[in-house]
Amino acid sequence: MSVNTSIETVNTNVECFDIEKVAELFASCLLDEDDVLLDVYLAAYEEIMKFFQLMGTIFGFVSSDVRTKIDILYELRKTDNELQTHFETFKAMLVHERDANLLTAKGYVSGSRTLLRLHRGLEFFYEFLKRLQDLQNDEKTAGVCRTAYDDTLGKHHAFLIRKGARLAMYTMPSRGDLLDRVCHDVPSAVAMLPKMLQNTRKAYDRTEHLYTLYDLHNLP
Helix, strand or coil: CCCCCCCCCCCCCCCCCHHHHHHHHHHHHEECCEEEHHHHHHHHHHHHHHHHHHHHHHHHHHHHHHHHHHHHHHHHHHHHCCCCCCCCHHHHHHHHHHHHHCCCCCCCEEEHHHHHHHHHHHHHHHHHHHHHHCCCCCEHHHHHHHHHHHHHHHHHHCCCCCCCCHHCCCCCHHHHHHHHHCCCHHHHHHHHHHHHHHHHHHHHHHHHHHHHHHCCCCCC
């Protein structure tokens, strides 16, 4: 995966990032006590994609990869029908692919493996915004972004990707400028941020539990 360190390219055609929508979707994706609805989770991730895209090429090291992973899961979801709902929920997908020996099958793109990559990306998103909320508007975001990346997604990236990502982060704006760039109503977004982080963490923890339950954290 190549990394572009330029800050100039920002997709102005992307709608603003809606923090309230992310909060609502992650709350809605939690099914019963131990499962997650795939469609609703992906809808929340579509909103997160707006955040990455509005940041331009700064987050090029993650946004293109996330887009590919989301589309893979959409395609798997299309294979479901009234009699077979193997990809309706996280648990159904993990169990189906495990029992059918599909997790490492040649020529098959595993939904469980794909979701694991999104799960790791969600941890980075969560940790970055969690640390962002503690900054003052005139403080730069590069430092908290680098530490969030190093503590999460960076652990799973090859050296060259890590190096390029960290270089790109040097061009990141202040907290105030970042929020102005991605949010339509900044005061409302800031007020909703703790709730969004809380619901994002619940979705993350539920997913983490399922991968631990089925011993799938180390999928190749």
